[in-house]
Amino acid sequence: MSWGFERGRIYNRRADIHGRFNGQQRGGIVTPAEHAVIVIFTGEEGEAHGYSDRWRDDGVFEYFGEGQIGDMVMQKGNRAIAEQAVNGKSILLFKILPNGVEFEGEMICEGYQTRRAPDRAGNMRDAFVFELRPIDNVTTVVDDILPATDNLAELRKRAFAAATPAPGKAKSTATVFERSRDVRDYVVARAKGHCEGCTQSAPFLRTNGVPYLEPHHIRRLTDGGPDDPRFVIALCPNCHRRVHSGADGAEYNGKLLLSMKAIEA
Ligand SMILES: [Zn+2]
Ligand SMILES: [Zn+2]
Structure with a gap:
């Protein structure tokens, strides 16, 4: 659906x-x-x-x-x-x-x-x-998020390049999977182990040691696919379920959109 x-x-x-x-x-x-x-x-x-x-x-x-x-x-x-x-x-x-x-x-x-x-x-x-x-077919595989590197600036650069194809360039050489992963890896690294919704610590670590947070696409009903890091937020599972299934989900999503302005100024 x-x-x-x-x-x-x-x-x-x-x-x-x-x-x-x-x-x-x-x-x-x-x-x-x-x-x-x-x-x-x-x-x-x-x-x-x-x-x-x-x-x-x-x-x-x-x-x-x-x-x-x-x-x-x-x-x-x-x-x-x-x-x-x-x-x-x-x-x-x-x-x-x-x-x-x-x-x-x-x-x-x-x-x-x-x-x-x-x-x-x-x-x-x-x-x-x-x-x-x-x-x-491009659902976000959330199990392979890379450990955050020290180089957040480099991750950020890659994520923004993935979102915005160079002007005049009809097709990015990277596949949509790679571009989607660049955005996701950066967003989770940007959160530095804390939910960008409620600011609580990630509830647990992934098997590879990365704090467990889920990328959520604020402006789209469906997560996954190419996106722009200004509109993807790293959420704890509670906040993520709240947005998609909560009675105040739409309202909460609106709040997240506002807080993104500060997160990704
Ligand atoms: Zn949260
Ligand atoms: Zn979501």
Whole structure:
């Protein structure tokens, strides 16, 4: 379940998506102003290889950006997807069927490539092909957090580089797993053994001696995937469960977002 959507279930675009989030009623990429989601739609697979959305053997979904005529432009929906690591939004993928839209899952954007492909008029143009992966396959493995080194500054540098791809660089050479790990390792090291929510000491040590804290993505409902260290906080298990399962979870999460301003000024 992601945002209450169940994989494989068929929804009504107008009622279940626009009725809930608003957002653009037309087009393949919906970026509601009031919600931290990007809803994307894909048609049936088919057409010539390389010219349409498709699942690759390595588990990546290739998703063509928006722009029907001429070169695609990195703005609006395309930009929202490309900058997911920084904007912290959830990408929800739906497949268009004759009787509705089927929820395919929550995705994370690993990067994108620019590819020559025909536009709607049949002219070759530059198209953005986003490389998306189901977030479930990039779940944060919290068992291999590295022992904190003395060099927090270096960890921090790596974490910020992982979150923000260099300008003009279409695709980071590091995999999303590596980038995600860089952020996580830094966030836990930054906490120096204390929960960044309640400030209590971590309740116990990991087998490798690292204080047990869990990285929590403040702006996303799902932990895992690429993110920005300014919005990932290290929590003790109690605080983490409180955010996700507590009656005051949303409120507490809001408080964490505020305290992040001081933690990562
Ligand atoms: Zn705590
Ligand atoms: Zn969390």
